[in-house]
Amino acid sequence: MSVAEIHPTGGFAPASAPLAKPRAPRRAPSGSWLFALSWAAPLILLVVWETLCRSGYVAPQILPAPSKVAATAVRLASTGGLFNDLAVSLARAATGFAIGGLLGFTLGVAVGFSRVAEAAIDRSVQMVRAVPFLAALPLTIIWFGVGEGQKIFLVSLGVLFPIYVNTVLGIRQVDPKLLELGRVQGLSHWTTIRRIVLPGALPSILTGLRYALAVAWLALVVAETVGAQAGLGFLAMDAREFLRTDVIVLTIVIYALIGAGSDWIARLLERRLLRWHPNFGGGGR
Amino acid sequence: MSAAVIVRRLVRRYGERTVIDGLDLVIDRGEFVALLGESGCGKTTLLRALSGLDPIDGGSIQAPGKPAVVFQEHRLLPWDSLWRNVSLGQPAENARQRAAAALAEVGLGQRLDDWPRNLSGGQAQRVALARALVQQPELLLLDEPFAALDALTRLKMQALVKELVARHRPGVLLVTHDVDEAIGLADRILVMRGGAIAFERRLDGEPHPGLREELLAQLGVAPGPRGAAHRPAPSLNTL
Numbered sequence: 001m002s003v004a005e006i007h008p009t010g011g012f013a014p015a016s017a018p019l020a021k022p023r024a025p026r027r028a029p030s031g032s033w034l035f036a037l038s039w040a041a042p043l044i045l046l047v048v049w050e051t052l053c054r055s056g057y058v059a060p061q062i063l064p065a066p067s068k069v070a071a072t073a074v075r076l077a078s079t080g081g082l083f084n085d086l087a088v089s090l091a092r093a094a095t096g097f098a099i100g101g102l103l104g105f106t107l108g109v110a111v112g113f114s115r116v117a118e119a120a121i122d123r124s125v126q127m128v129r130a131v132p133f134l135a136a137l138p139l140t141i142i143w144f145g146v147g148e149g150q151k152i153f154l155v156s157l158g159v160l161f162p163i164y165v166n167t168v169l170g171i172r173q174v175d176p177k178l179l180e181l182g183r184v185q186g187l188s189h190w191t192t193i194r195r196i197v198l199p200g201a202l203p204s205i206l207t208g209l210r211y212a213l214a215v216a217w218l219a220l221v222v223a224e225t226v227g228a229q230a231g232l233g234f235l236a237m238d239a240r241e242f243l244r245t246d247v248i249v250l251t252i253v254i255y256a257l258i259g260a261g262s263d264w265i266a267r268l269l270e271r272r273l274l275r276w277h278p279n280f281g282g283g284g285r
Numbered sequence: 286m287s288a289a290v291i292v293r294r295l296v297r298r299y300g301e302r303t304v305i306d307g308l309d310l311v312i313d314r315g316e317f318v319a320l321l322g323e324s325g326c327g328k329t330t331l332l333r334a335l336s337g338l339d340p341i342d343g344g345s346i347q348a349p350g351k352p353a354v355v356f357q358e359h360r361l362l363p364w365d366s367l368w369r370n371v372s373l374g375q376p377a378e379n380a381r382q383r384a385a386a387a388l389a390e391v392g393l394g395q396r397l398d399d400w401p402r403n404l405s406g407g408q409a410q411r412v413a414l415a416r417a418l419v420q421q422p423e424l425l426l427l428d429e430p431f432a433a434l435d436a437l438t439r440l441k442m443q444a445l446v447k448e449l450v451a452r453h454r455p456g457v458l459l460v461t462h463d464v465d466e467a468i469g470l471a472d473r474i475l476v477m478r479g480g481a482i483a484f485e486r487r488l489d490g491e492p493h494p495g496l497r498e499e500l501l502a503q504l505g506v507a508p509g510p511r512g513a514a515h516r517p518a519p520s521l522n523t524l
Contacts, residue, residue, distance in 0.1 A: 185374030274364075
């Protein structure tokens with residue numbers, strides 16, 4: 001079939017229309033069917049996992065059945081212990097995120113606006129950023145012991161860089177023509193920042209935020225695994241002592257759920273704060 | 286009639302190059318001046334100097350107030366609703382009502398809370414016009430504001446600008462490369478060359494046979510059959 005075929009009516013038809021139409025019903029599965037498949041596949045994997053465990057092919061010390069993990073979740077939740085550990089972990093992540101985020105944002109704003117601040121700060125931050133922050137783990141244990149300080153420090157360190165980098169980038173990418181408009185409209189320095197620079201930098205800052213959320217959880221998992229008296233990591237390490245793989249798997253699942261949840265919150269923030277943006281906001285033309 | 290801007294012996298250099306060289310210009314309130322010139326003749330440089338965006342290297346610019354500017358691009362803030370865009374830089378008191386009135390004047394009074402991304406090019410430029418007029422400027426600077434619009438939208442926009450300028454009567458400096466646009470809108474036409482005003486003609490609403498060809502010759506376009514070098518003159522009166 002040629003790219004542009006000549007219609008019986010004599011005119012040229014757009015190439016896509018005659019090619020796509022007759023094939024569509026035969027080749028392309030419907031959207032709802034694909035949606036069902038996308039959920040059926042992981043469910044089938046769960047069933048296979050359950051079957052393998054129940055039939056004894058996989059020992060429970062290696063990998064517990066999903067139903068066993070679920071039962072453990074219910075049992076730990078009913079005693080309240082699970083929620084206590086979850087709250088401890090969430091508090092650590094939130095505190096570390098707040099400290100690292102605020103620091104990264106402040107440094108990013110300073111460097112984004114001032115060439116002097118850039119000269120003074122940026123190279124040092126970039127150098128420290130080049131180090132995988134988890135490599136600092138042994139050092140943080142010497143500095144802080146295995147208490148809360150060490151965990152919060154590690155989370156803050158991990159969160160700081162993505163927020164910093166994306167804040168600087170966002171501010172630097174603000175359209176100079178809009179800044180010029182601000183001058184023509186007679187905006188004060190502060191109003192220019194509030195009305196033009198920060199909104200213009202927001203998509204980039206939110207990207208940094210989303211990345212930072214993922215890093216925060218990674219940092220927390222590593223920090224809690226090393227030594228803790230409470231928290232999800234403590235729960236997992238404590239379970240390891242007694243070969244309680246069901247508890248370990250449960251903590252992994254909870255970490256995953258929290259990761260997905262924080263990503264969902266970040267996306268919600270983007271949709272809410274970037275309503276005006278063609279790539280995020282719904283509706284429009 | 287009082288002046289909207291008085292420019293005396295203006296000089297503007299970019300490095301070694303003198304772009305504006307001793308330019309004199311007075312625009313009265315209510316006067317519509319079109320500034321023609323070949324690309325790179327310094328007409329946009331003049332407008333930027335008048336708007337206060339660029340510093341000047343000599344001479345003086347006297348204006349009673351802050352001029353308002355409409356650029357070639359609409360330059361709306363994509364994260365602000367239309368009325369917030371129009372009231373950018375305006376005092377907060379009654380900002381929404383004043384923005385609503387200005388938007389109504391450009392035919393967008395029903396879309397105060399809409400986003401700029403939902404506008405066509407012509408509509409966006411009308412919002413930019415409302416944003417300029419809400420400032421009640423003594424001097425309105427238009428930097429090729431119709432250049433990016435399609436032909437029909439351009440004609441409508443020209444008619445709207447003519448109507449609004451007649452109502453608000455600021456001094457207007459329209460920078461354009463379109464001879465027909467200048468003839469259709471302006472009270473006075475200037476041609477800039479060599480960093481100064483090289484040609485000046487007052488129109489005063491009378492027909493000027495041969496003016497179009499004269500202007501084209503001033504701009505270095507060889508005389509030819511009517512409409513060969515440019516589109517036929519749009520008739521603003523019929524719109």
